[in-house]
Amino acid sequence: MLNFADISSVQGTNLSGILSANDGVIVKATEGNYYVNPQFSNQAGQVTSAGKLLGIYHFINGGVPAETQAQYLLDNIGDYANRSDVPLILDFENNGATNADGSPQYPHLTGTEIKPFADYIKAKTGKTIMLYVGQSDVKNYNLQNIGLPMWVAGYPLNDGSGYTQELQEWADSHYFSGFKDKMSMWQYTSTPYDKSVFYADESAWKGLSQGGQVATTQPVVQKTSIQKFKEGGDRFALRGSFTCNTCQRVNGIYQVMDDDLCADPFSWTDNGIPTGLLNDLSDPSGRTFEDGVQVQFKPQYQTGTIDRYSVNANAVGIDFLDGNGLIWFDADKFWNHA
Numbered sequence: 001m002l003n004f005a006d007i008s009s010v011q012g013t014n015l016s017g018i019l020s021a022n023d024g025v026i027v028k029a030t031e032g033n034y035y036v037n038p039q040f041s042n043q044a045g046q047v048t049s050a051g052k053l054l055g056i057y058h059f060i061n062g063g064v065p066a067e068t069q070a071q072y073l074l075d076n077i078g079d080y081a082n083r084s085d086v087p088l089i090l091d092f093e094n095n096g097a098t099n100a101d102g103s104p105q106y107p108h109l110t111g112t113e114i115k116p117f118a119d120y121i122k123a124k125t126g127k128t129i130m131l132y133v134g135q136s137d138v139k140n141y142n143l144q145n146i147g148l149p150m151w152v153a154g155y156p157l158n159d160g161s162g163y164t165q166e167l168q169e170w171a172d173s174h175y176f177s178g179f180k181d182k183m184s185m186w187q188y189t190s191t192p193y194d195k196s197v198f199y200a201d202e203s204a205w206k207g208l209s210q211g212g213q214v215a216t217t218q219p220v221v222q223k224t225s226i227q228k229f230k231e232g233g234d235r236f237a238l239r240g241s242f243t244c245n246t247c248q249r250v251n252g253i254y255q256v257m258d259d260d261l262c263a264d265p266f267s268w269t270d271n272g273i274p275t276g277l278l279n280d281l282s283d284p285s286g287r288t289f290e291d292g293v294q295v296q297f298k299p300q301y302q303t304g305t306i307d308r309y310s311v312n313a314n315a316v317g318i319d320f321l322d323g324n325g326l327i328w329f330d331a332d333k334f335w336n337h338a
Helices: 016-021 040-049 066-075 078-082 114-125 135-140 165-174 202-211 225-231 331-336
Strands: 002-007 024-031 053-059 088-092 130-134 150-153 183-189 194-198 235-237 246-250 253-257 278-280 294-297 303-305 308-310 315-319 326-330
Touching: 002 016, 002 053, 024 040, 024 066, 040 053, 053 066, 053 202, 066 114, 078 114, 088 114, 130 135, 130 183, 135 150, 165 183, 225 308, 225 315, 225 331, 315 331, 326 331
Parallel strands: 002 024, 024 053, 053 088, 088 130, 130 150, 150 183
Antiparallel strands: 002 194, 183 194, 235 303, 246 253, 278 294, 308 315, 315 326
């Protein structure tokens, strides 16, 4: 998987931070049949000089023949048009520009512009373009089976935080249902600039322009529960109930053994949960903690911060500040429990 930024004249010519943080950069070249990014040559040159991967995009407007716009792109990018390692990308999104009376400056895109643009580029350069589109427009324009590599935009958070597997999983179910296997790339934020992940490696990126393959399905990046806790700021929340398998007095305090949360093999010293932290849901007043009853952490203990991790044991240690020190829980069980 590769990290990409996409930029326009807005980013200017000081690209050092963007270049250092990404594997590649996609640069806006043209729009419609009237605009050329004045910084294009400088920006594209910086990308290649830094040894980074380069892509080039054209922002399409309605009301101008797609073939005219395709040729306008080729006319303004020089030798990049025929470089096999530089994919060309069609940015398909409606231009929000309006006239003085508030009417749209450009006709609304219909979706029929994509094929003639792609066919023209293919005929002139041998390249299959990549299509950039917003996640809602994939279905609005019925582009699920467009037959082009797709770069899809959708911002679950857009707060400047980085890409995570949890973010990907959320987007897969909320944004990309029905077409996620057709995606080559995801633009997941526009803060502080547009950032994307490409779901393959450098050779696949170059293959987009050489063969136009729909790159890959999204990789399954399995993160451990400990990694997930750390990415969440070491916070935990455990409000659900669990089973008291048995209760014993050990080390001078009554403790509960619970297979739903505790490590295996179990140790009373390391894994026993003091009854003072718990409510017996079957007998709130008597607090009998009979074998098999459902128990629950008292409200003041249901959320907090993990104090220690053991990667080797796949365990999380929490000090509930009740005077009994750390209790170690199985990290997977603790993460997956409600």
